[in-house]
Amino acid sequence: MKKLDIEAARAVAFRFLGYSARTQTEMEQRLARDEFPPEIIAQIVTEMQALGYLDDAGFARHWVDDRADRKRYGRTRLAAELNRKGIDRETAEGALDAIAEDDEFRRALEAAEGRWARVDVGGLDVPALLKEKNRISGFLMRRGFSWPTIKKVLDALLENNT
Numbered sequence: 001m002k003k004l005d006i007e008a009a010r011a012v013a014f015r016f017l018g019y020s021a022r023t024q025t026e027m028e029q030r031l032a033r034d035e036f037p038p039e040i041i042a043q044i045v046t047e048m049q050a051l052g053y054l055d056d057a058g059f060a061r062h063w064v065d066d067r068a069d070r071k072r073y074g075r076t077r078l079a080a081e082l083n084r085k086g087i088d089r090e091t092a093e094g095a096l097d098a099i100a101e102d103d104e105f106r107r108a109l110e111a112a113e114g115r116w117a118r119v120d121v122g123g124l125d126v127p128a129l130l131k132e133k134n135r136i137s138g139f140l141m142r143r144g145f146s147w148p149t150i151k152k153v154l155d156a157l158l159e160n161n162t
Helices: 002-019 024-033 038-050 056-070 075-084 089-096 101-116 126-142 147-161
Strands: none
Touching (some): 002 038, 024 038, 056 075, 056 089, 056 101, 075 089, 101 126, 101 147
8 A cells, every 4th residue: 555655646746846846845735735644755755856856956046047037026025935935044045145236236127117117207296206216116125125226226217317
């Protein structure tokens, strides 16, 4: 019976990995959902790691590269997403350290420019301009950018409009 359980768990694991890369935590949760015993889950996870199919550090690096550029997310948002995926803090920080400050600023500026382009800055009074700056700041904060980066982006946007 145990050999059949291991084979069934292995089949579930390979099918789960067939959709996209996964973290160790995601794999453990998926196998637990099918009510496999903890010792079989541990064995399958160890096997998948040995085969190179489960690599949390590699997953984190790829996730950060992809989401930072494609979605234009900042470090805070990326760290939160990695945490939800079950990546430990040290591994997440290692992946996030690959993001250069200039790249972070560039992504934040690109994300904000589309929204800022719709604003006629020359026709705004001071309260309306402050409202637009707050709107852009909130947008960038929700995308995970730090306040120093947001401040630099706002300064650059205002400088480009003068």
